[in-house]
Structures are given as C-alpha cells and as structure tokens.
Amino acid sequence: MNDMTNPDLQNSVQNPARRDFVVKAAAAGGGLALGFNFLAMPSVVLAQGASAGAPELNAWVAIKTDDTVVIRIARSEMGQGTLTGLAQLVAEELDCDWNKVTTEHIFPGQSLARKRIWGDMSTGGSRGIRTSQDYVRRAGAAARMMLLQAAADDWKVPVGEVTVDRGTITHSISGRSTSYGKVAEAAAKLTPPDVKSIKLRDPRQWKIAGRPVKRLDTADKLDGSKIYAVDVKLPGMLCAAIKDCPVFGGKAVSFDQAKIANMPGKPVAYRVNESTVAVVADTWWRAKKALDALPIVWDEGPNAKASQATILAHLTTGLTSNDAFADINDGDVNAAISGAAKKLEAVYTAPFVAHACMEPMNATVRLTAVKAECWVATQNAEASMATLSQTSGLPLSACEVYKLDLGGGFGRRGGNQDFVRQATLIAKQLPPGTPVKMLWSREEDLGHDFYRPIAQAKLSAGLDAQGNLVGLNIRVSGQSINAFANPAAIKDGKDVRQLQGMWKEPGDAQIGYTPPNLRTEYAMRNTHVPVGAWRGVNTNQNGYFLECFMEEAARASGKDSLAFRQAVLQKNPKHLAVLNAAAQKAGWGSPLPAGRHRGIAQFMGYGSYSAAVAEVSVTGGNVKVHRMVLATNCGHAVSIEQIAAQVQGGVAMGMSALLSQSSVANGRIVETNFHTLVLPKMVHMPKVETVIAPTFDFWGGVGEPTICVVIPSILNAIHAATGKPVRSLPLTGGLRLV
C-alpha cells in the first residue's frame, strides 16, 4: 500500500498546530495523558507523558534537551512487537541513537483533536507496520532534515556540509559538533520539508531497522509494575462482574436483587442490555460472588436446542448444495477430474475456536454530563471511542480512550467493542463521575467470544497417469464472518473472504497452485454462534483443508510431497521459494531418527508467503511434535527477533486446535475454562526455527501469516507416521498431543 495518497501523511509532518499542542500538553502538567493524572501510578504517568515539554519535530517525533528521542506510537501493542518495529523505522530515518529512544502511546481523542493526524490506529490484519511504514519513515526523515538544517543555520554553513551519526551532528570542515537535543527547539520552529520529495533509505542499507534489537517494552513486564487495563484503579472506583445469557440469542427475563442485598461490598444488580446482567460492588471479587448468587431467569430463546451435531449437519449440506458460488473457475474441473486416471476426494472439518486472551475482557468507564472516559485494552482505539460516544450519547469531542497495552488480542479486541459498550451501559446507571471497572470471568470470556468460524470442506482431485495434478475442486461450507459482523462487505451474496488464501489475485492471500483445471467454491452456512477474526482468520481453516488434501494427492500420485507441490507452484515463484527455503532448512529428504516423520505445507495470507516442515513421532497414539521449521517472506523484515517470536507464537496458538475446541451443546459453548479448553503448554512446544527470507519488493504482515501452515504441516507428518490422514480437529480417534 502506498501511503503517499494518505492525506494524514503530509498533515502529520506539517501541522501548524504542533507547537500549540506541546504547549498545551506541557501546561497541563501531565504530558500527553491528561486522564492519567487521576491514576496514582507514577509509572503510567511517566510512560504516557514522555514527551511533555519536549520540542515536537512532527506528530511522530519529539526530542528532549537530554537527547532522549520520544517516538509516538499510534498502533496498539499486544505483544506482537509493533511498538518496537515502528520505533526502529522512525529511528532508522531519523538517524538517532537507538539507546536514547523511548516511546509513548497516542490516544484517539488526541488524534481527533488534531484532525486524525496519527492516521489509522487500528491494529489487526497484520497491518501495524506494513501500512504505517511509509509515513512513519518519512516523518523520521523529515525530522532529521529539520535538525540538520537547524544546526547548519546556527553555524551559518550550508546544510550539505553537515552530517549526522546516531544523533550527533557534525560539521567536519570546521570541526564543530552538536546533538539532536541541543538543536531540537530551533528545529521545531523550521518549516517542515515536503515529505513527498524525501528519498527514503534503501532498506538493504538499514542500520537500526532490519537488525536484531531488544524490545523497548520488556522491563516492566518482569517485576509486576506494568499496568494493564485490568489493573486500573481510580478514586471512588466500583467494580462490575457480568453475565450474558449462556445461550446466544437468549434474554435475561428477570433477576432478584433482594437475594444479594445483604452480601458484602454493597452489591447492586443492573440490567446491562436485553441479554446481560451485571453486579456492581466495591471490589470485583465481591461483585462476582454476588453475581454467582443472583437468581437470574433466562429466556434461552430459539437456539437452546442447537448442538455440535445439528450445526455440523447444517454445514454438511453445503458440501453438495447448489447454492455455492465459484470464485476461481479455470478450465473444466468436472471434466478433468472425471476423466483423470486417478481420482480422490476428502472431507475435512474445522471447529469453532476461542481466542482465550490471557487478560480477560475488561473496560473501565467514567461518565459525567460533559465527559466520557474509558481505560481499555483495545486493538482499535478509535472504534473504542466511537462505541463510548454512541453508548454514552456524548459527542466524540467529549470522549477519550486511554489505551493500555493488551494482555493478548489475537483479533478479539478489534472491531467488536462489546466490552466498552457493556461498561458504558453500566456506568450510565451509576452516579455521574463514578468510575466502574467491568471485568469478565474466564467462563464469560470463553462462553461469549467471537469464535473462529466453524467450517467444512470437500476437496476433489484428478491425477493423470504420471501422477500430475490435472484438476482440483475446493468446496468450502461454513460460517461467514462478514455475514455476522459486516454484511455490507458481501457482494451479491458472494463472501470471498471465506476463501482467504485461495484467491486468484496476487499480493495478499493468493493460492499458489495453478493446476490446469481449478475451481474454488463457497457455500455459506451460518449458525447462531457469534464469529469473528481470530489470528490468521480464514487462512487457518483453508490452509489446513488445502494442504492436508495436497498431501493426500501427493501420496496418491506416488510422488514426494515436496516435489508434487513444486510442480504446481512453478507459476508463483514466491510461493515456491519460501517452500523451498523451509524444506532446505529442515533437511527435507535427509534421514531422520527412528520413529520421526516429516510433514510439509505452504500457504499465503496477509501479504506474506509462509511454509513449514514439522517433525513428529506417533507412539501408541501419543503425538509428539519435536521440531518445526517455518519460512516466511514478509517482503521487508523490520524486527528480526520479533518475527521469530511471532512465528513461535503462531506455532503455539495454531497447535491449540490439536488439543481442544469450543463446541456447542444446548445452544451454548461447552468449554468455558481451561480444564476443558485445553491450551498448549511448555511440554507441547516443539523447537521452532524461523527462516526469514525477505525479497524487499513488497510489505507483508508478520503476526498472522505463518499460523496457517502449522496445523497442516503437523497433520501431514502424522499422516506420514500413521499412513492415515487426519481430517478433523481437535485430534481424536486414539490420537492425542503430548
């Protein structure tokens, strides 16, 4: 994406209000985070007000007299490392001393007050770096140019004679030098350069970006001092526990306040909305205990009899129905398969999966007649603020969202701002100015998620006499995220999003295989269960469907699993290259210890190419994943160590589908805590090796793209070990992950 067309870009570097803003922020005494003045937490105040009083070169960069470089970060940090990566990109062009870089978050009200100078703040779809990189690099470069100009002006020499190295400006002819901190105030008064004319550094010559650097946000995660939204404490704050009708689509009919009136903590029950009840008390534990004791009459509604079996039966009708639409339809698939020397067909099932962020959903809201404030962990602070505004009835200009780093996001805390809405609805019923922290129990969190959608797929293939793939038909039947969350995105009833990773168009989530006859189809089969974006979204199901079937086809062809894929990837060299990179690092074809078997997979999503090789042993049904090699071509690799960390995270999160699912019985989710929703732990984690293979000709994502190859590479290794394909998740039929 080229952000030169972004009106925010020039604005963010050339804003006449910038000094005014700094003056106001400094005058307020608390720096940027005015709202945090109310928090008795010095660490938060400091972190948020890092640039207070410092000259602002542009919206992204402020430099203090002690040479500290404060880089503003508009995207959310949820562990994925975007904060460090964006700072690297700014620092790279700024040419400052990396050891003097610090960061501060931007809040959406601040951005709105400056005409959205910081642009899009949403953080999902693995876009945090790739869609910000152009304008933040230009901002870093513009700041550098202004700082050099200020030094040159001071010395009365041409700016072309001035050089900079790590924040030290030198005029070698006269032997003079100064620092960024010393000239920042003068530089801030200069007219910013035309950002469009700035020539950015060749990424192959990067010195700070593209290098392994330590994260900037580790220290306070080691001693308990980091404040998450769940830790927010405000004067006079009350706490709320919440319960939504266990059956999706049901209602809360009534509740009996009298039964809890005498419990400790002065608990009071409130109706939040049609289906939800909350109890507010002086502490969360007392609120929760009272909520558990509160008699609530539910009307479970029309879905109370839905079960996993009824939902799967509904999906299965979509495997053969006439209502599917074809996205790709190359050649004549039916003729190619029916006329093939060898035919095969298989049906796969992928269940609902919960996000299970370690920090349960929560939000703290304080409302007065003129101000609405929310402290929240959010992937989309502007959506949080819009929800706060709509629900409170106050205009956006009267709202602020104090964004805190997330204890996990994975797509749960993006578009769906249910937690902000609920907390606001509770706050509206309290005396004005009373802050209320609403926190979900784990049972609420796992029982009221927006789940990764359930899906099935039937794949059919034809092989010629030489074992070449001559026809491939992919029919996906399952629930549509857009139908639930964004129906307007479905064009003419065709939701191509559910075929993510199997699109013909290059660049984002393109299918790599080009057999002469290829058809992809989707039949929409919605359920009553809420669905949403879950790290990797539909590439998870589709990568598993396609790559496990390609393994079956390779075995039927008698060819090597790698060679079979290579043959149909010839027209897409980037897909092929990343597959080869993984295979080479993993030693594909080389001997393995006795009992170990390999599986391979490749797929594409979020603008990046991914492949994996898994090494697995299966002993008496016990599946052990020993080693995983993953390769990624994300175009540009900004934070090397964080890319490796994200790949490892994708392995752990992907592997959770081997262990458990969110299943439906009596209209509700069965697995509502970690004794039944079993997640991978240390013992399950294989050794993960990441091959980073950037080609520098595009910008792809990092957080999500690799997760889609985890499951198919492992299942294909199991297939190699047992001789039998795995076609449903989690593992069953005598197989268990150990």
Place this chain on the structure above:
Amino acid sequence: MAKLNINGKEHDVQAEADTPLLWVIREQVGLTGTKFGCGIAQCGACSVHINGNLVRSCSMPLSAVKASDKIVTIEGLSPNATHAVQKAWQEIDVPQCGYCQSGQIMAATSLLAKTPKPTNAQIDAAMTNICRCGTYQRIRAAIHKAAGNTAAAAEVMANEHTVV
C-alpha cells in the same frame, strides 16, 4: 480482618474468609503484578510463593493463609528485577504481551530454588503455566540461562532465526 505478610511487610486486610488470596493481593493490598487468568488454578497467572512454595493464589482462600506465612509476589521477588531469572528473561527478551509473565517468573524461580540445573524434562514438568502468546521456547532458554546452563540455553536458541 486478617493479617498477611507480603513481601516482608505486614498488611491488615478487610476481606471475607473465603476470598481467594489473589483478590486480596490485588484489591485489598493493591499489588496488581499478580494476575487473574482463570480462577480455577489452571493457567498459573496468579502464582505466588508462600513459605517458598509455589501456590496458585486464585484457588487459595484467605482463611487458609496464616499471619506467619511469608507470601512473596512478583513485586517482592527481588530489588530492581535483579533475580537471575528476571535478568535472563530480560536478556532473552522473553515476554510478548507480558500478562502471564509474572506467573511464569514465579514458577521458574520456584523450580530453580528446588532444582538448580533442571533438564528439559524437568522444565516441562514444572512449567505448566499457560502463555497464549507462545513464549515457551524463550522461557525454556531463559530458565537454562538463569541456571547457568549456557550450553542448554544455546541449544534451545540455536537457529531461532536465520535471515536468508
């Protein structure tokens, strides 16, 4: 009213006897480094030390804690995060979102107190906390590093990333 000794300091707390220690620590004492994750002792985010033993505080009622019990939370583990485990965590850059890391660090320090140089199998057995971000590989390396087992740490981190 109950008396608790937390991080070497006495606290008088006003809480019902069945209140989980986690919530007393977080809401009455005000130490929020110890985290709520599940409430049923499955995830370990709430791990603290009591008299040197690792305890999942979400499932221990206040009534089970004596005034003489010495409770240590993440905040009291060391001055200025100088415990070998915290230093190794920093050097290896273990945390991603960080939410579970208080509990992970408390579990790791407990393991090393009893088993100064653990094997991979001993790490697997002892480290049963959930990390949804998937930092397990770096946790394993950091435990070896904190134990002074540089060879084992290097083996875990070998080929962690290769740029081609």
